[in-house]
Amino acid sequence: MANLQTSVNGIPFKNPIIAASGTFGFGEEYHQLFDVSCLGGISSKGLTLKPKDGNLGIRVYETPSGMMNSVGLQNPGIEAFIKHYIPVMRQWDTVLIANMGGHSMDDYVTGASMLSEADIDMLELNISCPNVKSGGMAFGIKAEVAAEEVAAVRKVCHKPLIVKLSPNAENIVEMAKACEGAGADSLSLVNTFQAMAIDIHRRKPIFNNVYAGLSGAAIRPIALRMVHSVAKAVKIPVIGLGGITSAEDALAFMMAGASAVQIGTVNFTTPDAGKIIVEELNTLCEQEHIDNIRDIVGIL
Amino acid sequence: MAVKYFQSTVLSNIQITDDIFVMTVLRHGASVSAGQFFMLKCWDQELTLMRPISVFQATEEHLLFMYRIVGQGTRKLAMLQEGDPISLLGGLGNGYPLEQLHGRIAVLGGGVGIPPLSLTARMLQEQGCTVDAYLGYRDQLFALDAFEPYCANIFVSSEQGPEGYRGFITDLLKPESYDAVLTCGPEVMMRKVAQLCAAQQVTCWCSMEHRMACGIGACLGCSIPTSEGMKRVCKDGPIFLSTHLFQEA
Ligand SMILES: Cc1cc2nc3c(=O)[nH]c(=O)nc-3n(C[C@H](O)[C@H](O)[C@H](O)COP(=O)(O)O)c2cc1C
Ligand code: FES
Numbered sequence: 001m002a003n004l005q006t007s008v009n010g011i012p013f014k015n016p017i018i019a020a021s022g023t024f025g026f027g028e029e030y031h032q033l034f035d036v037s038c039l040g041g042i043s044s045k046g047l048t049l050k051p052k053d054g055n056l057g058i059r060v061y062e063t064p065s066g067m068m069n070s071v072g073l074q075n076p077g078i079e080a081f082i083k084h085y086i087p088v089m090r091q092w093d094t095v096l097i098a099n100m101g102g103h104s105m106d107d108y109v110t111g112a113s114m115l116s117e118a119d120i121d122m123l124e125l126n127i128s129c130p131n132v133k134s135g136g137m138a139f140g141i142k143a144e145v146a147a148e149e150v151a152a153v154r155k156v157c158h159k160p161l162i163v164k165l166s167p168n169a170e171n172i173v174e175m176a177k178a179c180e181g182a183g184a185d186s187l188s189l190v191n192t193f194q195a196m197a198i199d200i201h202r203r204k205p206i207f208n209n210v211y212a213g214l215s216g217a218a219i220r221p222i223a224l225r226m227v228h229s230v231a232k233a234v235k236i237p238v239i240g241l242g243g244i245t246s247a248e249d250a251l252a253f254m255m256a257g258a259s260a261v262q263i264g265t266v267n268f269t270t271p272d273a274g275k276i277i278v279e280e281l282n283t284l285c286e287q288e289h290i291d292n293i294r295d296i297v298g299i300l
Numbered sequence: 301m302a303v304k305y306f307q308s309t310v311l312s313n314i315q316i317t318d319d320i321f322v323m324t325v326l327r328h329g330a331s332v333s334a335g336q337f338f339m340l341k342c343w344d345q346e347l348t349l350m351r352p353i354s355v356f357q358a359t360e361e362h363l364l365f366m367y368r369i370v371g372q373g374t375r376k377l378a379m380l381q382e383g384d385p386i387s388l389l390g391g392l393g394n395g396y397p398l399e400q401l402h403g404r405i406a407v408l409g410g411g412v413g414i415p416p417l418s419l420t421a422r423m424l425q426e427q428g429c430t431v432d433a434y435l436g437y438r439d440q441l442f443a444l445d446a447f448e449p450y451c452a453n454i455f456v457s458s459e460q461g462p463e464g465y466r467g468f469i470t471d472l473l474k475p476e477s478y479d480a481v482l483t484c485g486p487e488v489m490m491r492k493v494a495q496l497c498a499a500q501q502v503t504c505w506c507s508m509e510h511r512m513a514c515g516i517g518a519c520l521g522c523s524i525p526t527s528e529g530m531k532r533v534c535k536d537g538p539i540f541l542s543t544h545l546f547q548e549a
Contacts, residue, residue: 025518
């Protein structure tokens, strides 16, 4: 048995495979199919201060080697998460990461202080959300805007703070450095790429919001490049994701500098992907003579 | 009822109209009830999402799916042959509330909304209901023989074809003759059924369709607004009370 243990910001993970936010709910549905305690961690559905209904119309759409989504952060709100879902997730022996989004600085700060007091292991801050103040442009586009937000959340957050970067940032390396400077304990990347699809027969965009987020295997090579450049540029740990579908992909992201990885869209393609990838990672490490998975982090 | 992800085998995959197929696969003990569906895939990585398909009929050993080719996924399913492997996730969704259904029941389907009502008609008959079927076709008829054993009366309409009543199937429905109406098919059709039922204060259950990613309630990719708030078609549905879906009904 290879040693798959890793750690991020002093939090031990039994293996580096984490279920990505928004693709795994709060774990209950997938727990019907396999014991989710086999995962290194679970990142919750993106939470906002108030409950959100999300977007109308088509929300998910198949694309070449991937998919687009426009769920619009439908979630029960932070209070309901703390009351109803943390107790459910705590039944499992896996790292509990609360993923949080927001549309204003106040929401982020209030939400983060509530979650920081709750029984979670880590907070993952999703800065890809549109900022109502800046006319809907995401917090995660301009490094100065993101840094301001991270600094404000940092002040109220006493749990390890992961900042989840958007690949739509003007410059992903500058963004990463700005977040590190503002007090992020670690970074996760990437979130979805802004993309578009058109129904030519109806002569209309597929999504009511016109643009939607692209994920899945199609984005993997770009995500890998971004993880590699960011990991080289910062000193804090990096969690890699974007199109990972196999143990081989997971290992590639770790060689590029990721201390752990997240799996999103693949959960839809193969509902027990989490369990399978953990098992295959073990076999793969043995084949590749990797006794300790931490040894290959950032070798490239 | 447990949801299960499993590998199965295609026993047959038969074309019955220009674009409609019936596939029989091994059931492997999966649970299933009237109005439920499965997520299917016969690809590894070429496509990203599994495809939701309603159950047409079931035996102890087999599951039958009747589906129309609408896109890449169903096109790949249609190419499967005897002995080919297929992955299934299910049975999914709430299904019809059989325990609340008694007496005379109408099942009304349009297009590929027709097949899932066959299993429903059978299960209703098994629990002592008298079932009438209203089947609305565009042109070619199909699946009629899958209703005959379970229904007292079968009404058929076709918009273009030579057989049955020429027009919409909803023209034939008299909801006041029934204790409940179950409907599956295009939304415009179900909306009409809902209005007819509301006018006679007859309970009407609708089966909704939606694009799906996970199929089990985790991704919120299939949420729709209802009078009871946002609901996931895959988990809270696909069966909804018409009054929860169509405000004017
Ligand atoms: C349906 C769906 C919903 C998502 N919701 C969230 C979310 O609420 N918060 C978030 O930070 N990321 C969300 N994401 C992004 C994923 O967590 C992940 O960053 C992205 O999909 C890339 O990874 P993948 O290619 O493995 O899916 C969502 C992705 C999908 C496909
Ligand atoms: S398809 Fe994922 S919640 Fe319904």
